[in-house]
Amino acid sequence: MDRIRIVGGHRLMGAIPISGAKNAALPLMIAALLTDGTLTLENLPRLADVSQLARILANHGVDYTIEGKRIGDSEVQGQTVHLSARQIVDTTAPYDLVSRMRASFWVLAPLVARMGEAKVSLPGGCAIGTRPVDLLLMAMERLGAEIEIENGYAVAKARNGLRGADIDFPKVTVGGTHTALMAASLAHGTTVIHNAAREPEIVDLADCLVKMGAKIKGAGSKTIEISGVSRLTGARHAVLPDRIEAGTYAMAVAMTGGDVLLQGARAELLQSALDAVVRSGATVAETNEGIRVYRNGAGIQPVDVSTDPFPGFPTDLQAQFMALMTRAEGTSRITETIFENRFMHVAELARFGAHIRLDGDTAIVEGVARLKGAPVMATDLRASVSLVIAALAAEGETMVNRVYHLDRGFEALEKKLGACGAEIERLSSGG
Ligand code: UD1
Helix, strand or coil, rough: CCCEEEEEEEEEEEEEEEEEEEHHHHHHHHHHHCCCCEEEEEEEECCCHHHHHHHHHHHHEEEEEEEECCCCCCCCCCCCEEECCCCCCCCCCHHHHHHHCCHHHHHHHHHHHHHEEEEEEEECCCCEEEECCHHHHHHHHHCCCCEEEECCEEEEEECCEEECCEEEEECHHHHHHHHHHHHHCCCCCCEEEEECCCCHHHHHHHHHHHHHCCCECCCCCCCCCECCCCCCEEEECCCCCCCHHHHHHHHHHHHHCCCEEEEEEHHHHHHHHHHHHCCCEEEEEEEECEEEECCCCCCCCCCCCECCCCEEEEHHHHHHHHHCCCCCCCEEEEEEECCCCCCCCHHHHHCCCEEEEECCCEEEEEECCCCCEEEECCCCCCHHHHHHHHHHCEEEEEEEEEEEHHHCCCHHHHHHHHHHEEEEEECCCCC
């Protein structure tokens, strides 16, 4: 299993190209199941989760082709892929495929909408909490699907097609909103989603569905209205830039000091996170090419944050911000309101000498002057990258183990950081 070795203490200077967003790429790829036409996605990141989803879609009968590189393409340039679900050959998504990635459960919606049936393994627990799918199933039931849970599978049927309905989510759910959007696009009649998630990735999916012929109004607001159509077509769509990757590198620069241009990043996609970075003492400036983040000399100030659905501070940046706060000149409070157990990184950050105490859903971080490198273990996707941020500012060597978590969500991490002066290398164990 690969490991990443980092020697801390170098300022980051240069430019980092921001990849396409993983959390937009996954639902966009799944949307290919809604049509017998070809969906072409540009700027798709090279990530383990994308490859895994491609395998799952192939099992349903989706042809997946990746366009070759062009002269002048950079190493980290997004790929263009063509997805074609001309014929769906299998409506079952088996446990061994779904259990590795929660978002693959979302195939349920397009399969039922197009084929009138689906059998999808329940995703099961995961490191950051129980993460149920009750609200996704509720949305499908509101649209007329009959759902039974059998032997760990959700078995859904809508033999006469789905019908538009009012769907009122008691809690903001990204996956629930993606599910409702995809299913309602091919339902008979009108659907109104109340308390919809407003994340930019929802807007990206809706934009793509509209290109495919869907009739959607209000994506990005709390109420989305969808008039179902009988058929969707192929389309071409570019995946939006990854706001979590951009926020992660912004926090890395705030941590190490230096000056980095996040190429292609869009400030309006992560304003609340950038506000926190600014309050911590870094400067953030929007440019034509992206977002420039720099911190020279000044110390890191403590900042309290609480995660919230968009446009609030993203839970997917909570661990990274905590890493930054471990070196603040004072005490900060970081509250997690989305997931019940998303503090796996606390124990690992302590291995660098960080002082963090947990009080229910809040971590109280007492900044320390120095972190020291240590062997640490990646636990989940976002927690892992918080260890990288700590390591970049720690004295001496850090070895991050189990980096497959990083590969799920961060494209070419060591290359991007290495190009900005970080001392970072991947050690392949060759087995
Ligand atoms: C998505 C993101 C993930 C991010 C999360 C919150 C992808 C691939 N993943 O995950 O990176 O951290 O949004 O921004 O886009 N819930 C229920 N019942 C349900 C569904 C969700 O109770 O049926 C709860 C969850 O346990 C959680 C909250 O609702 O407490 C929000 O979850 P949700 O927005 O659905 O997260 P995901 O879509 O799984």
